[in-house]
Amino acid sequence: MHPSFFMLEKELLEHKIVTRLPLFLLVFGLLILGSIVLNTDSISNMSLQFNYQGNDAPDFAQGLSRVIAFGAGAVSLLLSIMYLAKTFRKERQEGSLMFWRSMPVSDLQTHVVKLGFALILIPLICSLLVLSAELLLWFISLTNGQDLISLLGEVSFFGVLLSWLMFMAKMILVSLALLPLACLLLAVSQVSNSPLLVVVVGAYTLKLVSTYVFTFTSLADFIRDISSMPMALLTAQQPLMVFVQVGWLSCLGAYLLGSLCLIVSLLLRK
Amino acid sequence: MSTLVSAAHITKKYQSTTAVKDVSFELQAGQVLGLLGHNGAGKSSLIGALLGSLSHQGEIRVCGLNPVSQRAQLMSNLAYISDVNVLPEWMTVAQILRYTSGVHPSFDISKAKQLLSSTQIALSKKISALSKGMKVQLHLSIIIATDTKVLILDEPTLGLDLIYRDTFYRHLIEWFHDGERALIIASHEVNEIEHLLTDVLMLKQGKVVLQGDMDSLHAQYFIVDALHQHQEVIKQMSPISSQAGLGSTKWLLKSQYRSQAEGLGEIINPNLQEIFIALQKEGV
Numbered sequence: 001m002h003p004s005f006f007m008l009e010k011e012l013l014e015h016k017i018v019t020r021l022p023l024f025l026l027v028f029g030l031l032i033l034g035s036i037v038l039n040t041d042s043i044s045n046m047s048l049q050f051n052y053q054g055n056d057a058p059d060f061a062q063g064l065s066r067v068i069a070f071g072a073g074a075v076s077l078l079l080s081i082m083y084l085a086k087t088f089r090k091e092r093q094e095g096s097l098m099f100w101r102s103m104p105v106s107d108l109q110t111h112v113v114k115l116g117f118a119l120i121l122i123p124l125i126c127s128l129l130v131l132s133a134e135l136l137l138w139f140i141s142l143t144n145g146q147d148l149i150s151l152l153g154e155v156s157f158f159g160v161l162l163s164w165l166m167f168m169a170k171m172i173l174v175s176l177a178l179l180p181l182a183c184l185l186l187a188v189s190q191v192s193n194s195p196l197l198v199v200v201v202g203a204y205t206l207k208l209v210s211t212y213v214f215t216f217t218s219l220a221d222f223i224r225d226i227s228s229m230p231m232a233l234l235t236a237q238q239p240l241m242v243f244v245q246v247g248w249l250s251c252l253g254a255y256l257l258g259s260l261c262l263i264v265s266l267l268l269r270k
Numbered sequence: 271m272s273t274l275v276s277a278a279h280i281t282k283k284y285q286s287t288t289a290v291k292d293v294s295f296e297l298q299a300g301q302v303l304g305l306l307g308h309n310g311a312g313k314s315s316l317i318g319a320l321l322g323s324l325s326h327q328g329e330i331r332v333c334g335l336n337p338v339s340q341r342a343q344l345m346s347n348l349a350y351i352s353d354v355n356v357l358p359e360w361m362t363v364a365q366i367l368r369y370t371s372g373v374h375p376s377f378d379i380s381k382a383k384q385l386l387s388s389t390q391i392a393l394s395k396k397i398s399a400l401s402k403g404m405k406v407q408l409h410l411s412i413i414i415a416t417d418t419k420v421l422i423l424d425e426p427t428l429g430l431d432l433i434y435r436d437t438f439y440r441h442l443i444e445w446f447h448d449g450e451r452a453l454i455i456a457s458h459e460v461n462e463i464e465h466l467l468t469d470v471l472m473l474k475q476g477k478v479v480l481q482g483d484m485d486s487l488h489a490q491y492f493i494v495d496a497l498h499q500h501q502e503v504i505k506q507m508s509p510i511s512s513q514a515g516l517g518s519t520k521w522l523l524k525s526q527y528r529s530q531a532e533g534l535g536e537i538i539n540p541n542l543q544e545i546f547i548a549l550q551k552e553g554v
Contacts, residue, residue, distance in 0.1 A: 105345075
């Protein structure tokens with residue numbers, strides 16, 4: 001097996017919250033659904049009232065899928081950012097850095113594995129939360145038939161798979177948007193014990209100084225657009241449009257900045 | 271014998287302080303180098319340069335590789351144990367063995383498990399639950415289970431009791447004689463490591479004050495235990511150090527004065543600790 005597999009396994013062992021938080025949320029969701037199933041009478045007695053404008057009636061099942069996807073996406077984003085800010089700092093603080101550096105693993109491979117863990121594996125774990133939740137809804141709709149269908153609308157297995165695939169596609173875009181910030185956090189966490197604080201305070205300072213001291217609003221706009229992009233992607237109906245709205249120049253600038261941060265992080269690791 | 275470590279004109283500066291100044295040495299398979307010096311002599315900086323974790327002037331090659339630019343490749347053949355635990359405390363023994371077997375191409379997990387089976391270190395135990403001696407033993411077992419060619423030890427037995435020290439050195443000697451290997455030991459416990467050494471590199475304020483193999487080292491110095499009445503004559507021989515006793519004084523002298531000193535008292539061969547203390551105190 002490739003060394004990266006063992007490195008990813010080590011990250012999973014070291015950062016248990018990555019698996020425990022989604023698992024906790026799943027169990028929590030299960031308990032809520034379980035209570036609904038056990039109280040089937042209350043479903044049949046439940047009534048919903050919608051107010052809407054326009055010609056299209058709202059689809060409650062789709063709305064619930066969106067809530068699940070948004071929740072899982074937000075958890076994934078939170079876990080990724082927390083992990084990126086912590087991973088290098090923890091090695092440095094606990095003194096295990098010399099041990100990891102004594103292994104025949106290049107700094108570039110370490111960075112690639114850590115970025116892969118934050119931007120691929122964590123969203124993948126959270127996608128299992130989405131898949132499990134959707135499968136549960138589908139299962140309940142099968143066993144609890146008309147009661148739930150009357151509440152949520154039709155839930156199909158194909159719909160479950162489609163929701164999961166849509167979530168995965170969205171998370172790929174979120175990870176792409178998060179990549180420059182991920183590289184920045186990796187670099188800052190090697191020199192600071194509070195990398196998130198440094199990045200947030202630094203970004204706000206830059207925004208304020210550029211706007212009020214130099215009356216140059218483009219930098220403040222750039223920081224706002226790039227920092228809000230992952231969250232905007234999570235809530236967007238058409239995620240690709242978020243990239244269009246931010247503009248190719250800002251995206252290019254962010255990736256150039258991200259590349260620079262990655263180089264700095266690699267140099268700091270030496 | 272192949273050259274495993276070569277360091278040429280190594281200098282390490284921290285702003286205005288020079289931690290290591292123009293140090294050069296070569297180490298071949300079968301050699302054990304004692305890196306000696308008191309605190310702040312430059313031992314750790316030199317070790318940092320050898321491990322590629324400190325930038326420096328001069329050129330270092332370990333197994334023909336540059337420790338900075340070819341670190342990942344080099345770490346297949348180079349290992350390091352210090353007095354400070356570097357093993358991740360949150361892992362269990364089984365997890366660290368599995369990780370090492372996954373990323374280290376020459377790690378033999380069954381050999382590591384076999385070595386650990388003769389100790390009290392259980393595979394299911396967390397590293398944080400192990401005593402200092404057990405942690406050092408675990409680290410050494412991991413290194414022994416790899417095909418490491420060069421091992422650097424920085425005060426490895428500091429804080430260990432006599433039983434752990436004995437086990438540690440026994441395993442170390444077995445590992446050393448198991449192939450073409452070189453060992454660098456930095457320690458204050460000169461008496462404890464003297465019997466292991468084939469070569470010595472003594473540093474003082476970053477500079478080399480003594481360098482050579484153990485045989486030539488013993489040939490360079492001698493001690494004369496002379497009565498106080500010979501004090502003035504011996505002082506003419508530029509003694510390196512003196513230790514006054516009851517009625518006589520022990521003088522450490524360079525071998526060039528041996529024939530002159532022979533009639534003045536008993537000639538004794540100095541041990542490494544005596545030379546070490548004398549050279550570290552010289553000029554202070």
